[in-house]
Amino acid sequence: MATSAQDGTQDAVNVRKAVHQFGYRRSADQDARNIVRRPVVVVGAGPVGLAAAIDLGQRGVAVVLIDDADRIGEGSRGICWSKRTLEICDRLGVGEKLVAQGVTWKLGKVFSGDDLVFAFDLLPEEGHKMPAFINLQQYYLEKALCDRVAEIDAIDLRWKNKLSGIEPHNDHVRLTIDTPDGPYALEASWLIAADGARSTARDLLGLTFSGVTFEDKFLIADIKMAADFPTERRFWFDPSFHAGQSALMHRQPDNVWRIDLQLGPEADVVEEQKPERVTARLKRMLGDLAFTIEWISIYRFNCRRLDRFVHGRVVFVGDAAHQVSPFGARGANSGIQDAENLAWKLAAVIKGEAGASLIDTYERERIQAADENIAHSTRSTDFIAPHSPAERALRNAVLALAPKVDFARRMINSGRLSVATVYDTPLSTPDESAFGGGAKLGAPLPDAPVRKRDGDDSHLLQEIAGEFTLLYVKNGALPELPDGIRTACIGEDVIDTTGALAQRLDATPGAAYLLRPDQHLAARWRHVDAAKVAAARNRAMGRAG
Amino acid sequence: MTKLITQLQFVDPDAAYVTLVEARRGLSVEAAAELDTKLVLLLANHIGDIDVLREAIALAKGG
Numbered sequence: 001m002a003t004s005a006q007d008g009t010q011d012a013v014n015v016r017k018a019v020h021q022f023g024y025r026r027s028a029d030q031d032a033r034n035i036v037r038r039p040v041v042v043v044g045a046g047p048v049g050l051a052a053a054i055d056l057g058q059r060g061v062a063v064v065l066i067d068d069a070d071r072i073g074e075g076s077r078g079i080c081w082s083k084r085t086l087e088i089c090d091r092l093g094v095g096e097k098l099v100a101q102g103v104t105w106k107l108g109k110v111f112s113g114d115d116l117v118f119a120f121d122l123l124p125e126e127g128h129k130m131p132a133f134i135n136l137q138q139y140y141l142e143k144a145l146c147d148r149v150a151e152i153d154a155i156d157l158r159w160k161n162k163l164s165g166i167e168p169h170n171d172h173v174r175l176t177i178d179t180p181d182g183p184y185a186l187e188a189s190w191l192i193a194a195d196g197a198r199s200t201a202r203d204l205l206g207l208t209f210s211g212v213t214f215e216d217k218f219l220i221a222d223i224k225m226a227a228d229f230p231t232e233r234r235f236w237f238d239p240s241f242h243a244g245q246s247a248l249m250h251r252q253p254d255n256v257w258r259i260d261l262q263l264g265p266e267a268d269v270v271e272e273q274k275p276e277r278v279t280a281r282l283k284r285m286l287g288d289l290a291f292t293i294e295w296i297s298i299y300r301f302n303c304r305r306l307d308r309f310v311h312g313r314v315v316f317v318g319d320a321a322h323q324v325s326p327f328g329a330r331g332a333n334s335g336i337q338d339a340e341n342l343a344w345k346l347a348a349v350i351k352g353e354a355g356a357s358l359i360d361t362y363e364r365e366r367i368q369a370a371d372e373n374i375a376h377s378t379r380s381t382d383f384i385a386p387h388s389p390a391e392r393a394l395r396n397a398v399l400a401l402a403p404k405v406d407f408a409r410r411m412i413n414s415g416r417l418s419v420a421t422v423y424d425t426p427l428s429t430p431d432e433s434a435f436g437g438g439a440k441l442g443a444p445l446p447d448a449p450v451r452k453r454d455g456d457d458s459h460l461l462q463e464i465a466g467e468f469t470l471l472y473v474k475n476g477a478l479p480e481l482p483d484g485i486r487t488a489c490i491g492e493d494v495i496d497t498t499g500a501l502a503q504r505l506d507a508t509p510g511a512a513y514l515l516r517p518d519q520h521l522a523a524r525w526r527h528v529d530a531a532k533v534a535a536a537r538n539r540a541m542g543r544a545g
Numbered sequence: 546m547t548k549l550i551t552q553l554q555f556v557d558p559d560a561a562y563v564t565l566v567e568a569r570r571g572l573s574v575e576a577a578a579e580l581d582t583k584l585v586l587l588l589a590n591h592i593g594d595i596d597v598l599r600e601a602i603a604l605a606k607g608g
């Protein structure tokens with residue numbers, strides 16, 4: 001506690017500690033006489049590759065997951081995990097662990113100068129299993145996912161395996177993988193490229209990754225301090241402690257706080273990372289509070305994406321496919337949603353239940369999501385870091401009007417936080433009757449508290465996870481449904497203890513809802529009809545109606 | 546009796562803001578001010594209500 005900022009910083013700054021160290025192990029594939037063919041190889045064990053591998057593994061698909069590193073390292077990357085990501089992680093077996101480890105929050109406050117001008121509540125509704133957001137260091141999320149990978153026999157995780165070559169063929173790709181023992185060749189019916197913003201797979205295929213780079217530089221500091229600031233996202237435009245620029249402060253577990261300070265386009269990257277300089281900036285913000293610096297970095301942000309995410313048998317996910325600025329926490333959150341969108345589809349294709357064209361719908365749905373995320377992140381960054389004095393004047397006028405008028409408050413944009421995309425997709429069957437409530441066709445079903453047959457309390461999403469499910473309200477006997485559709489009767493299998501379920505789904509007697517394996521709503525009817533359910537399921541599997 | 550609506554009227558306020566920002570992208574402060582002045586005239590005429598105009602001026606001028 002007595003450590004002053006100066007004392008602590010010198011050794012603490014960016015001394016890379018492995019949060020977790022794994023080992024390289026030689027695989028039998030390296031000694032095989034003929035090149036081995038695997039159904040799926042995932043390259044990159046970041047949050048997105050790990051999530052994809054777990055989802056496929058849970059579906060019984062054998063996955064080889066390779067990563068060029070052999071450790072989870074420290075560093076300032078993702079901290080905010082959205083409700084939808086947590087719901088997915090719950091299905092992947094780590095959701096509750098993450099929530100227990102993380103810091104739960106839902107309130108955001110925006111200051112102009114030193115005055116509060118706007119506050120938002122991201123989850124005004126009760127009865128969801130998962131909170132609006134948790135904050136947790138990305139390395140803890142990766143560690144939790146790695147631990148989960150270790151429990152799944154279908155996943156073969158190979159550290160220090162670096163992708164260095166791709167030879168595309170019609171029904172597979174041939175990969176060259178470098179290891180400490182030298183390179184080996186491996187074939188994959190499908191390659192999932194989850195190798196991050198500097199994707200090797202993208203380079204090897206010669207694909208362009210275009211978009212905008214923002215000129216402004218941002219100092220990102222993770223610091224340790226015992227402070228009793230509220231567990232809220234706090235954002236300042238032009239505060240007196242950092243005049244003319246923006247600042248963000250957010251709590252993480254372990255008494256660690258994320259601080260982002262905008263530095264402008266001219267900032268000197270080397271000078272600005274010097275501990276004495278950073279400490280001086282932080283002291284202006286924090287006054288006499290004692291703190292130590294965990295990690296310092298300077299970023300410039302990009303918003304860009306690949307034109308297409310599917311290139312023959314190579315499918316791009318996460319930062320390899322798209323990149324956004326962090327305001328809005330849309331990076332890894334959207335990447336994990338890519339993984340969940342792809343996993344059930346690829347599993348169905350590999351098992352011969354669907355044709356390869358189902359993978360094209362991954363591209364369609366997730367490009368829609370990427371464009372939404374890029375648009376939001378770009379608008380936020382435009383507001384936070386105006387490109388010119390003329391743009392700054394408009395931004396400042398909005399801030400100046402904000403204390404007086406509602407519409408200006410609503411234009412203040414310090415980041416619009418990640419929410420799930422409502423897919424506008426050929427996989428959905430258009431509604432034939434009107435439905436109210438919060439549930440939307442193409443969106444993940446809203447959660448609600450339920451009681452199960454055995455009397456245990458649960459939540460709706462937990463009870464409809466993983467496979468096609470017909471959720472229905474009893475009204476006479478259920479007609480015989482096609483194979484491969486699980487059923488859940490509202491009132492029997494899932495009892496609506498609070499009325500929230502009926503209200504959110506606008507569930508009337510006889511109503512039925514067809515959920516995709518990723519819990520997105522594919523079709524709904526006021527009255528079940530076996531033929532309609534079969535047609536909707538076929539449609540959601542990408543087969544002709 | 547106030548007539549000026551200050552509640553948000555746009556369905557998507559971010560889209561409205563970005564439209565205004567994009568209109569001035571690449572402009573100098575002077576050129577943007579000229580654009581703004583023309584916009585004020587166009588929108589003031591569109592509203593066509595002198596009371597609303599006076600109220601908006603007072604609000605914009607006040608501190």
Ligand SMILES: Cc1cc2nc3c(=O)[nH]c(=O)nc-3n(C[C@H](O)[C@H](O)[C@H](O)COP(=O)(O)OP(=O)(O)OC[C@H]3O[C@@H](n4cnc5c(N)ncnc54)[C@H](O)[C@@H]3O)c2cc1C
Pocket residue numbers: 043044045046047048049066067068069076077078079080081138161162163164194195196197198199200201220299317318319320326329330331332333334335
């Ligand atoms: C300051 C900052 C704050 C952020 N905050 C948030 C946030 O709050 N919420 C959020 O959702 N996102 C946030 N992000 C974004 C988030 O960190 C990324 O979107 C996320 O890491 C992307 O995950 P990924 O798995 O696609 O790629 P990565 O995490 O980059 O993982 C790629 C993996 O591939 C491996 N790899 C690379 N090349 C090869 C190769 N040739 N062979 C084998 N392996 C290879 C790498 O070693 C790495 O393990 C933030 C980012 C920054 C910089």
